[in-house]
Amino acid sequence: FFCFVEIMSDFRDAYCKQLDSTGSGIKAIITRLSHLLKHRDPPLWDHLMVTTKVDPQFYSFRWITLLFTQEYEFHQGMHIWDFIFSAKDNARLETVLDVCCAMLIHIRKDLLQGDFTANLKMLQRYPATSDLQHIVARAFALSSAPRCPS
Numbered sequence: 001f002f003c004f005v006e007i008m009s010d011f012r013d014a015y016c017k018q019l020d021s022t023g024s025g026i027k028a029i030i031t032r033l034s035h036l037l038k039h040r041d042p043p044l045w046d047h048l049m050v051t052t053k054v055d056p057q058f059y060s061f062r063w064i065t066l067l068f069t070q071e072y073e074f075h076q077g078m079h080i081w082d083f084i085f086s087a088k089d090n091a092r093l094e095t096v097l098d099v100c101c102a103m104l105i106h107i108r109k110d111l112l113q114g115d116f117t118a119n120l121k122m123l124q125r126y127p128a129t130s131d132l133q134h135i136v137a138r139a140f141a142l143s144s145a146p147r148c149p150s
Helices: 002-010 026-041 042-051 057-065 074-085 089-106 108-115 116-124 132-145
Strands: none
Touching: 002 074, 002 116, 026 042, 026 057, 042 057, 042 108, 057 089, 074 089, 074 132, 089 108, 089 116, 089 132, 108 116
């Protein structure tokens, strides 16, 4: 319970409708994810945002606000939460964004081949067969790399 309270306190602004359009609200968090993907994988960002016009709000809102609990089974979600808790207190949100970015990069090949409908379906129902260990390892590598400019 203590761990849950800690992580929820880090993300409280994402759950407050009055803060949606502020620098700490969910819209700003999703924008930060888009910037991170653009910095880490420009061709994938370009395909999603420009070519197929799949806005990150269509999939990442659920990923972030539910902290991956809908994309993975309970024990897998706890593995991701362990990774999030391993981050310094002030870096947990960045770690969540690194996991989101790693999830996108993990299915990069399929996303680059997809159109709007296929990509949206894939991102809203993230592939259950995805290698979670690989995703967490990639997220760790992303979190260790220099951050993108805001």
